[in-house]
Amino acid sequence: MKTLRVPEATVTRLSIYSRYLERLDRNGVSSVSSGEIADGVGVSPAQVRKDLAYFGEFGTRGVGYNVKDLMRYTLKILGLDRHWNLILVGAGNLGYALCTYRGFNMRGFSIVGVFDNDLTKIGKRINDLEVLPMESMPEIVKDHNVRIGIIATPTRAAQEVADYMIKCGMQAILNFAPLPLNLPEHVEVRNVDLSVKLEILTFNLGFKSAQNV
Amino acid sequence: MKTLRVPEATVTRLSIYSRYLERLDRNGVSSVSSGEIADGVGVSPAQVRKDLAYFGEFGTRGVGYNVKDLMRYTLKILGLDRHWNLILVGAGNLGYALCTYRGFNMRGFSIVGVFDNDLTKIGKRINDLEVLPMESMPEIVKDHNVRIGIIATPTRAAQEVADYMIKCGMQAILNFAPLPLNLPEHVEVRNVDLSVKLEILTFNLGFKSAQNV
């Protein structure tokens, strides 16, 4: 095993492997090969082994991998052997969906603070969370040791909200606004851009039709 | 100009360029250089020119690009010089957010059918759309010439829903359920996986801490 820069594509796949392993585990499967994982998630067996090789040797030659063990290893690699508290800004439609989504909890995430600047939204409840004014952010962050923030505000507010989050101590941001954020190097940002994904589909549909002509 | 296989990363960036160009256009900017686009969206100028070069020559040497023209070209390349009707299955929290999202309309997308299998949801209204039973899908698809479907159902229903969508004639699927779908070659699928993005953040936070030790 050598430790080099890990491609982001590898991290993405690890996340997918780990969820697939959880599913196998729930179904009582105890052992699995790279080929089976590959089939299950739609990549090549060599890719699975290469991805894992960045982090160590987890299998047994001639046998395969122990599902429970590999599941734990992948979760550990992803930093999911602990609990993560999150905050979210923008209690709109998407914010509401994210707050009520149980899939995050299942991976060890909890949204511990929801913030908005609209007085008609502040004080409202989403599950057991009360929507708070932006001024409460520092306190919540401190109390719950929050390092990751989610932006679900309109595009025009996103940059300003991101700047404020960083002032409040956020080290990583998941941004749903379709706008490239301008942030200091040391802050990790990832965008979730739904329109882009749709447009990849339309591009491909158009491209295919063109090929058929 | 040569026509080769276009990297998906290029298509992704084109989508982002085109939105950035729309913004410039709204702000009354009429001319732009690859360097300015690059700064605006966070890539290198060479990357911008390389991406465009897959599709033709759109600029003027020594001058740059005409914003309106390049915007139209990029939209055309992405297949957005026309209107796209979509259907969505799963009128839950995420489905509701997607149906009410105005950003899709602004790019030429309309959701023309929302389907669910929960009797308590069927008949309810989301904006001007009524939630329909699954049986209505073929009719809606035919009437509105729909080629793209969105899956916003729980994970366990996603594969079955995808299969049904394809039977109804869908050629492309945007899948929000965190599960790799097993579908015929000719159907374009893209997954939007929010947990994966979060887990890239936790991976990077953990990795950084490790480096600091």
Added chain:
DNA sequence: TAGCTAATGTTATTTACTTCACATAATATA
């Protein structure tokens, strides 16, 4: 109109990622 500047389009280079191929090791079998 000649010379200068700016910024594209494109080829060359470098870097990154994936696939291939096989030596290695564990287990099963005779």
Added chain:
DNA sequence: TATATTATGTGAAGTAAATAACATTAGCTA
């Protein structure tokens, strides 16, 4: 215990993508 089988881990080969470098062309200036 030898042999066959299976599937990992990994270096080498191949492919793809990003970056760099530069030749080309448009417009500006004197």
